[in-house]
Structures are given as structure tokens and as C-alpha cells.
Amino acid sequence: MANQELNAEGLNCPLPIIKAKKALKGMDVGDVLSIRATDPGSVADFAAFCNQTGNELVAQSQDGDVFTYEIKRA
Amino acid sequence: MLDQMDNAKSMSIIVTKGTLDWAYPPFILATTAAAMDVEVTMFFTFYGLQLLKKDLDHLKISTLGNPGMEMPMMGGHMSMPNMVSMLPGVDRAATTMMKNLIKKKGVASIPDLREAAVDLEVNMIACQMTLDLFELSQDDLIDGLEIGGAATYMENALKSDINLYI
Numbered sequence: 001m002a003n004q005e006l007n008a009e010g011l012n013c014p015l016p017i018i019k020a021k022k023a024l025k026g027m028d029v030g031d032v033l034s035i036r037a038t039d040p041g042s043v044a045d046f047a048a049f050c051n052q053t054g055n056e057l058v059a060q061s062q063d064g065d066v067f068t069y070e071i072k073r074a
Numbered sequence: 075m076l077d078q079m080d081n082a083k084s085m086s087i088i089v090t091k092g093t094l095d096w097a098y099p100p101f102i103l104a105t106t107a108a109a110m111d112v113e114v115t116m117f118f119t120f121y122g123l124q125l126l127k128k129d130l131d132h133l134k135i136s137t138l139g140n141p142g143m144e145m146p147m148m149g150g151h152m153s154m155p156n157m158v159s160m161l162p163g164v165d166r167a168a169t170t171m172m173k174n175l176i177k178k179k180g181v182a183s184i185p186d187l188r189e190a191a192v193d194l195e196v197n198m199i200a201c202q203m204t205l206d207l208f209e210l211s212q213d214d215l216i217d218g219l220e221i222g223g224a225a226t227y228m229e230n231a232l233k234s235d236i237n238l239y240i
Contacts (some may be wrong), residue, residue, distance in 0.1 A: 012180040016108040018190050021109035039180075052110040 001035030002070060003027060009018060009038045009066065011040045014073045016042050017049050020071065032058065042067055084113040085236040088227065092124030092170060094133040094184065100240045101125075101187035107236075108194035115234070116191070117227040119145075119201035123208070126200055126215045130185050136170040139221055145171060192218065 006023050008016035016037045022031050031063040035046070043060075046069050059070040085107050089100045100122075104114045118126050124133065137143055137154035144151035145168070158164060176183065182190075191198070199220045205212065212221065220226070231237045 010180045012182070014102050014109070015180070015182050018109050018182075018194075019107050022193070049110055 001032070003031040004033050006033060006035045008042075009036055011037065012039050013041050013045065017045055020046070020049070020069075021053075024071065029073055031073050033071045033073065037067050037069070037070065038065050040067075042069075046071070054055045082111055083236075084114050084115070084230075084234040086115040086117065086227070086231045087235045087237075088117045088239045089116055089122035089125060090120050090240065092133070093122030093135055094172060095135045096108050096127050096240070097133060097184045098187075100238075101184060101191060102182075103189055103238065104196050105190045105194060106194050108191065112235075113197075114191075114194075115197040115199065115227075115230040117199045117201065117230070119204050123185070123200060123204050123215070124209060125188070125221075126198065126219060128214060128216055129189070133184060134165050136165050137168050138165075146175070161172075179203070188216075199230075206220075 004023060004027055006019055008019055011019070016035065016039055020033065020035055024050060027033060038045075039045075046057060046060070049055070050071060054074040056072040056074060058072050059068075061068050085103075087104060088101050091097070100116060104116055135143075136159065138156060138159035140159075141153060144153045149179045154164070154168070173183075175181075196222065198218070199222045200212070200215060202221050202223050204210070205221070212219075
């Protein structure tokens, strides 16, 4: 289960990434951040963000226009 | 995350343009890179210094000589003939239109992106020569800037993985 949630719906690049980074910074290692976004570019961007930063993308799903990501803080 | 800091990647960006539209590429890349644990240095020179003023309300776009700028309008797209672009008030109207679009599409404002850059500890250098040339006062610029010249930039650029000129 997620330890913290971030609603990035309606926000465009690069805001979902920047807000996610800010949230992760304040969390403990191993905690999971759940993010909701509507930016279709966020699919590729969160994958790239996690590859680069070492944070783990543990789950991702899509429901209509809303993308949900669960990222475990490294 | 912390143990990666020792071999963190780095990027420098030379920021030369001072319009609302051209403020986006450097601030988007700088904030995103910093969020991805990249050490970022931005060197603001010539018109780029406009982006460091405390108040950013003066930033405008110009449709003059910009055939690539097609604004969505009534289901289609509209570009502006140069003859019209030169009329007084057109830049201001185009700027208002752009700011409305930015808000409507959930795109960050430039003040927000700059604040994010500061939060993410992006290193910002203001060009001393440009301050002298245009008689700009450091008091008009935001706090926390480094003031330097080409050598200061080069020192950063030589050890950076990515160097961009925008």
C-alpha cells in the first residue's frame, strides 16, 4: 500500500515529475508514493525518471484518462 | 539515492533568450534534470538575464518573424503575418493568449518553474558582463545567484556530461 499520495491530474510536463521528486524527498527509503496523472507523456517520463534515479516503479495502471504509478523510494 | 551522488551526472545550459516562450526549454530541462539527480548549472547571459529578474511579469512573446508559431484558435490554427505583428499591442495580446493557454493546459508558469529550480538547488550564474552592458543592477535579480563570466561557465562546462546552448 502507498504511504503517500500525489494528485498530478491536469498537470503537464514536467510538473508531475517535479512534484513526485519533491514528495519522494520527504519520504523514508522503502516508502511507496502513489501518483495519479493525466499527462500521456508521463508513461515514458516516469519510466525514465525511475531508471535514472534508482527509485523503483513497482506498479502502474491506466483507468480511462488517468494513469496511476506506484514508486518505491530508493 | 544518496550513494549515487558521488558519481552524479551533470549538465550545463547557456540561457540566452528572454522571451516567455523561450524561457521554457531551459527551465523545463533544468528542473527535470535536477529532479533526476543531475547537477545542473544555468549560465544566464544577454537577454537570458531577463529570466532572473525578481518580477517576471514583463516576459512577452513576439509573433514577429515567427512563422512556426501557430496558436490554436476556434478549432483551427492561426499564425500572424509580420505586417500585423508589428502593430502596437499585438505582442501583449499574443502574450495574454499564450498565458491563458498555458494555464488551461496545466503547463507550469515560468515563476513556478524557476522556484522549482531554486528548490532543486540548480546552480544559477548571472553574466557579469551583461549586467554591465545593459546597466542592470544585481538588486533587480533574485537572491542566491552566482555572478561570473565565461571562465566560470567554462569551469562548469568542462566537467559536465551535457552542455546545451538555448
